[in-house]
Amino acid sequence: MNESLSALRVNSERFRTNFETLAAIGATPDGSVHRPALSDAHLDARRWFVERAKRIGLDARVDGAGNHSAVLRCERAGRPTLLLGAHLDSVPYRGRFDGALGVLAALEVLHVVKEHGISLNTHLEAIDFTDEEGNLVSALGSLALSGQLEPEHLRNPRGGRDRFRKALRHAGLSESSLFSAGRDPATVAGYLELHIEQGMRLVEADLQIGIVTSIVGIRSFRVRFIGRADHAGTMPMGNRLDAAQGASAFTLAARELVMKDFPGCVVNVGNMEFEPGAFNVVPQVVAVALQFRADDDDKLHEMEAALLKQASAEAQRFGLDLETEPLDNVGTARMNQNVREAFANASEMLGLKHTSLPSGAGHDAQSLAQICPTGMISVPSVGGFSHSSKEYTEWQDCVNGANVLLHATLMLAQ
Ligand SMILES: [Zn+2]
Numbered sequence: 001m002n003e004s005l006s007a008l009r010v011n012s013e014r015f016r017t018n019f020e021t022l023a024a025i026g027a028t029p030d031g032s033v034h035r036p037a038l039s040d041a042h043l044d045a046r047r048w049f050v051e052r053a054k055r056i057g058l059d060a061r062v063d064g065a066g067n068h069s070a071v072l073r074c075e076r077a078g079r080p081t082l083l084l085g086a087h088l089d090s091v092p093y094r095g096r097f098d099g100a101l102g103v104l105a106a107l108e109v110l111h112v113v114k115e116h117g118i119s120l121n122t123h124l125e126a127i128d129f130t131d132e133e134g135n136l137v138s139a140l141g142s143l144a145l146s147g148q149l150e151p152e153h154l155r156n157p158r159g160g161r162d163r164f165r166k167a168l169r170h171a172g173l174s175e176s177s178l179f180s181a182g183r184d185p186a187t188v189a190g191y192l193e194l195h196i197e198q199g200m201r202l203v204e205a206d207l208q209i210g211i212v213t214s215i216v217g218i219r220s221f222r223v224r225f226i227g228r229a230d231h232a233g234t235m236p237m238g239n240r241l242d243a244a245q246g247a248s249a250f251t252l253a254a255r256e257l258v259m260k261d262f263p264g265c266v267v268n269v270g271n272m273e274f275e276p277g278a279f280n281v282v283p284q285v286v287a288v289a290l291q292f293r294a295d296d297d298d299k300l301h302e303m304e305a306a307l308l309k310q311a312s313a314e315a316q317r318f319g320l321d322l323e324t325e326p327l328d329n330v331g332t333a334r335m336n337q338n339v340r341e342a343f344a345n346a347s348e349m350l351g352l353k354h355t356s357l358p359s360g361a362g363h364d365a366q367s368l369a370q371i372c373p374t375g376m377i378s379v380p381s382v383g384g385f386s387h388s389s390k391e392y393t394e395w396q397d398c399v400n401g402a403n404v405l406l407h408a409t410l411m412l413a414q
Contacts, residue, residue: 009406012399019100021048022088030093033090033096035090036092037135037167038136038168042089045088046068046088049103052070056114058070058126063145064173064178065130070125071126074122079121079189081187082124082192083191084106084110084191085102085125085193086100086101086106086128086193087100087133088100089130089131095386095392097393098386099133101195101401106126109402109406109409113406113410122412124413129141130144136163136164137158142367143367145368146183149182154178189372190372191364193375195376195378196378196380196386198384198391199361200383203382208354209343209354209355209404210357211335212359214332215333216358217297218291218292218293218330219292220327221290222325223247223250223290223325224288225286225288225311225318225320226284227240227283229281232282235282242318243284245318246322249317250269250288251272253310254290257306257307257310262306266293266360267291268292273285273287292307294332333366335369339412343377343404345407352403363376377408379397
């Protein structure tokens with residue numbers, strides 16, 4: 001890289017102004033944001049993003065899956081596009097950095113390249129993917145763009161089919177339009193994503209940049225323990241078929257099982273729904289929201305078998321029936337070696353301390369890794385908090401991440 005290019009930096013103040021302006025859309029009194037995918041606040045954020053892009057002279061693009069992009073075209077004909085991005089949706093009432101930082105850093109990179117008139121060999125596209133957080137369907141936009149969206153992904157959206165169709169209509173989308181967003185892999189040069197770490201490793205090791213090696217695979221199931229509703233006062237304890245007992249025993253056993261047999265992997269019971277759900281009725285059905293993650297597909301497969309076997313054993317122990325319904329299934333994704341090297345070289349050039357680490361959180365990069373060279377970097381999360389109102393990253397760390405993204409982009413796009 002020539003000297004004038006290596007001196008380039010993102011504009012920290014401009015980047016911060018964009019960040020604060022965006023964080024005000026869907027802001028909550030405790031300093032969080034509430035922008036579930038395709039909600040009014042989320043659509044407002046997306047409108048603001050494309051307006052901002054147009055104002056700085058970039059092209060705006062919205063595809064059939066609602067992915068919103070700012071595009072900087074290169075002059076050479078027939079070149080592929082290097083995608084940079086993340087997501088503007090949020091989990092309910094939570095952090096300002098998760099996703100938003102990556103989209104705004106991508107926009108800032110395009111802005112810097114444009115204002116310096118740098119000629120590149122690929123188009124650059126800053127992209128905001130639809131529903132990374134899974135308000136409706138996890139990673140909907142990136143699955144659609146990478147051509148991996150299947151009708152079965154749409155069969156069990158969170159909150160049901162009616163809510164899903166209504167949300168799509170509200171955003172000017174439809175189930176058939178989603179499938180039109182697929183791109184020919186030959187037109188995609190790669191995908192780079194900056195994200196907050198959402199963990200403790202960078203802060204604890206006093207490092208500034210994490211270069212992601214692989215992203216965990218994630219599977220989700222709805223596990224229903226089915227017993228019998230009875231009067232909670234008159235049915236003797238020993239005669240009950242109490243669905244809560246099976247669900248609770250399974251929750252405790254699942255933790256033990258994963259800690260003992262699958263070190264480094266995680267399991268979560270994130271919700272239990274009780275039917276009929278009253279103080280004075282023995283629960284007939286408890287539906288457990290089960291999710292587990294591993295950094296290796298074989299391990300994920302073994303965990304699934306072990307956890308479902310455990311659920312079946314607990315159901316039997318309490319005389320219950322069991323139904324299991326598979327929901328999301330996202331495979332592990334390895335990050336591209338060239339892209340990782342570009343991130344490492346950019347970090348070195350900028351004098352930033354970096355390390356390699358796996359990502360325990362799912363990201364759109366998982367979808368993109370299936371069709372193009374893909375890489376991710378993370379920046380420190382104070383206290384490791386994320387999906388929490390305590391989520392925070394020092395501004396200098398955000399700027400560091402954006403500068404690494406900028407220089408890796410220059411290296412890969414020339
Ligand atoms: Zn995210």
